[in-house]
Amino acid sequence: MIRLVTPLLTALGFGFVFVCILWPGQRRLLRDLPLVIFLSLGFGFGISSLLFFLWLLAFGRAGSAFAIFELSLLLILSAFAVLFRRRKTRFLPVATETVQARHAGSKLEWIFNWMGAIIFLVTLLAAVRAFLWFVRGDLNGGWDAWGIWNLRAKFLFLGGSHWRDAFSAEGSLSHTDYPLLLPASVARAWSYVGSDAPLAPILIGALFTTATAGLLLSSLSILRGRSQGLLAATVLLATPFFIVLGTAQYADVPLGFFMLSTLVLLCLHESVAEEGGSMLALAGASAGLAAWTKNEGVLFLVCLLLGHLSLAPDRRNLRPQVRQLLPFVAGLAPVLLVLAYFKLHFAGHNDLFSSLTAALKMLGRIARWRVVARAFADQLLHFGGWVAPVTPFLALYVLLAGVAKPMSNSLKICLRAVSLTALGYFFVYIVAPVPLDWLLETSLNRVLVQLWPSTLFLVFVATNPFHKERGKPPGNC
Amino acid sequence: MQVNLRSFLRVAAVASVLVVGLLSSGRLLRLTHQPSLLDGDNLYLARFEDVKSALPQRGVVCYMPNPDGSFEAKKHYFLAQYALAPLVLRPSADCDTLLADFPAGPAPDFILSQQFVLLKDFGNGVLLLRRNTGQ
Numbered sequence: 001m002i003r004l005v006t007p008l009l010t011a012l013g014f015g016f017v018f019v020c021i022l023w024p025g026q027r028r029l030l031r032d033l034p035l036v037i038f039l040s041l042g043f044g045f046g047i048s049s050l051l052f053f054l055w056l057l058a059f060g061r062a063g064s065a066f067a068i069f070e071l072s073l074l075l076i077l078s079a080f081a082v083l084f085r086r087r088k089t090r091f092l093p094v095a096t097e098t099v100q101a102r103h104a105g106s107k108l109e110w111i112f113n114w115m116g117a118i119i120f121l122v123t124l125l126a127a128v129r130a131f132l133w134f135v136r137g138d139l140n141g142g143w144d145a146w147g148i149w150n151l152r153a154k155f156l157f158l159g160g161s162h163w164r165d166a167f168s169a170e171g172s173l174s175h176t177d178y179p180l181l182l183p184a185s186v187a188r189a190w191s192y193v194g195s196d197a198p199l200a201p202i203l204i205g206a207l208f209t210t211a212t213a214g215l216l217l218s219s220l221s222i223l224r225g226r227s228q229g230l231l232a233a234t235v236l237l238a239t240p241f242f243i244v245l246g247t248a249q250y251a252d253v254p255l256g257f258f259m260l261s262t263l264v265l266l267c268l269h270e271s272v273a274e275e276g277g278s279m280l281a282l283a284g285a286s287a288g289l290a291a292w293t294k295n296e297g298v299l300f301l302v303c304l305l306l307g308h309l310s311l312a313p314d315r316r317n318l319r320p321q322v323r324q325l326l327p328f329v330a331g332l333a334p335v336l337l338v339l340a341y342f343k344l345h346f347a348g349h350n351d352l353f354s355s356l357t358a359a360l361k362m363l364g365r366i367a368r369w370r371v372v373a374r375a376f377a378d379q380l381l382h383f384g385g386w387v388a389p390v391t392p393f394l395a396l397y398v399l400l401a402g403v404a405k406p407m408s409n410s411l412k413i414c415l416r417a418v419s420l421t422a423l424g425y426f427f428v429y430i431v432a433p434v435p436l437d438w439l440l441e442t443s444l445n446r447v448l449v450q451l452w453p454s455t456l457f458l459v460f461v462a463t464n465p466f467h468k469e470r471g472k473p474p475g476n477c
Numbered sequence: 478m479q480v481n482l483r484s485f486l487r488v489a490a491v492a493s494v495l496v497v498g499l500l501s502s503g504r505l506l507r508l509t510h511q512p513s514l515l516d517g518d519n520l521y522l523a524r525f526e527d528v529k530s531a532l533p534q535r536g537v538v539c540y541m542p543n544p545d546g547s548f549e550a551k552k553h554y555f556l557a558q559y560a561l562a563p564l565v566l567r568p569s570a571d572c573d574t575l576l577a578d579f580p581a582g583p584a585p586d587f588i589l590s591q592q593f594v595l596l597k598d599f600g601n602g603v604l605l606l607r608r609n610t611g612q
Contacts, residue, residue, distance in 0.1 A: 119495055126502035129509045137514035140522065143552070146559035159563035162535045170537045171558065171565040231491065238498030240505055387500040397490040400483060 004200060006067075007048075007192040008207065011185070012037075013074045014051075015044025017081045018285075022278040022331075025088040035218040039265075039282075041211040042257045045204065046289035049184035050338050052156075052191075060161040062191045109227070116230035120217075120237075127213075127237040131206065134247040139198050141205075141249030148175050149251060150201050152183035157190040167346045176348030179339055181293040182251045201249040209246030212257045212453050213237050219264040220460050223271060232460040235394075236453055240385035245449050251294045252446045258290035259300055259421075260453040263414040267461060270410040277327030284328035288335025295350065296450060299424045300417065301332075307416035311409055352432040359431035368436060372429045375440045383448050394459060401463040411462055418454050518556060521580065524601045525560035528576065531597060531605055537565045539572035541606075543579055553578055577604040 155166030189200035220229035265283035290297030579602040593606040
């Protein structure tokens with residue numbers, strides 16, 4: 001167990017150091033600590049998986065030398081982060097709390113916060129118990145865990161210098177084009193332990209599930225007040241399929257985490273009126289890690305860029321929009337370079353896209369549009385495995401609370417990115433050259449879980465709170 | 478009055494979301510009071526423990542599942558691949574060494590015909606075969 005804790009803590013350490021270095025100097029780290037820790041979890045797995053892959057490329061196998069290298073690097077980076085942070089904050093005034101006024105709330109606010117906290121705790125306990133129950137019944141995870149993600153991890157860890165067999169065309173290995181954040185994270189943990197213990201992917205799944213809920217709670221608490229954060233996190237943890245998928249050891253929950261963290265960082269960047277764009281760089285890195293997690297992350301990244309560029313009123317104003325993207329691109333580029341190398345040298349063909357001609361042919365089949373539209377509409381009501389559909393109540397809440405106007409630019413970008421990604425998923429189903437019913441049945445609920453944390457974030461950040469809470473006006477992210 | 482009604486409806490909408498959430502959590506909790514499901518996949522994977530020592534650690538070995546082409550047979554291939562990775566399993570019969578996997582019952586007669594020779598029966602429907610070269 002201790003051997004397993006070491007790689008997880010080291011990963012968290014990498015994430016923490018990375019976030020600390022880029023966290024704006026005018027924001028107090030201690031005050032944002034819960035948010036920083038949840039962000040660090042995701043970034044940590046992202047960074048350490050990249051390091052693991054680069055190590056395999058350079059040395060062929062990862063043994064104890066890799067662990068020593070990682071621990072040494074972490075020590076050096078930690079020392080650098082302390083010095084860098086101290087220097088960064090020395091000359092900068094700490095921002096006054098523009099995001100959320102921290103004065104004593106009204107009695108009603110106090111009651112709402114306590115009620116929210118109690119309901120959240122009940123939901124959390126149920127989620128933890130359910131997580132353990134599902135894990136006991138399926139130690140090796142679902143089909144995609146042993147068919148794709150953990151299988152690839154086994155090749156990376158047990159394959160030694162033959163780790164490239166993970167992408168072999170000899171067998172019937174499926175989805176060899178999928179990126180490696182999850183398999184490399186699992187293989188890395190196994191390389192510390194020295195065996196392919198099933199507990200490693202289970203713990204990684206648990207940490208991503210926890211971090212997603214924690215990130216939603218802590219970010220909304222900063223941006224919109226604690227009751228909104230508690231409400232959103234309660235809805236997420238009460239989504240049965242989110243918990244089930246967390247235990248399945250699939251990459252959908254990690255991808256959902258990186259989508260959410262990208263949106264959170266974009267919103268925080270604007271809300272703290274940050275200078276220098278280091279929060280944007282973090283958002284860029286997060287979007288890159290989404291692409292390094294699953295192919296859908298690439299679509300999300302493209303939609304995010306389109307969402308940003310769509311803010312330009314005309315083509316002449318495109319240049320300033322592109323210039324604003326520079327810090328984002330700086331954070332994104334290193335991850336994207338590794339992903340590009342992987343795609344060019346290892347990835348097999350994508351089974352959802354054969355050729356442009358075939359895709360156009362599929363687009364012309366009206367029956368497919370009908371089937372996909374019906375499936376999406378059905379999921380809108382029955383998504384998540386709830387006892388009763390929750391989306392109509394959420395929609396009613398948005399209607400009654402009202403969407404804030406004027407909306408901040410970050411929020412507009414986030415809304416457009418998530419909507420475009422959902423639209424992109426719709427079209428992928430239309431053009432995919434595989435049996436449509438099977439594809440919808442086996443994946444639609446999963447891809448919607450990827451967007452669920454981000455959707456909840458947008459719902460609760462964009463609308464007025466259900467009771468008057470002292471804080472920044474909604475919509476100003 | 479209108480404003481009050483609106484805030485009341487807003488709180489009611491949130492309360493409805495929370496009630497549905499709590500009901501869903503309640504259902505999850507009720508589920509956990511049932512005994513855990515039997516981990517069939519784990520049992521399936523355990524069937525390959527003994528054969529590992531008789532196979533090369535890496536490379537390619539042919540794999541023959543139940544020839545009915547069913548969903549279960551496909552699932553068994555991927556489970557066997559997971560159990561034996563980093564060895565690559567090729568789902569065909571054109572290698573010298575062949576792993577036959579028939580969890581539901583005895584191997585069909587044609588497997589042990591003139592084409593293949595049984596090297597070892599590991600039990601539970603796991604057989605290691607060699608192509609019959611006539612030597």
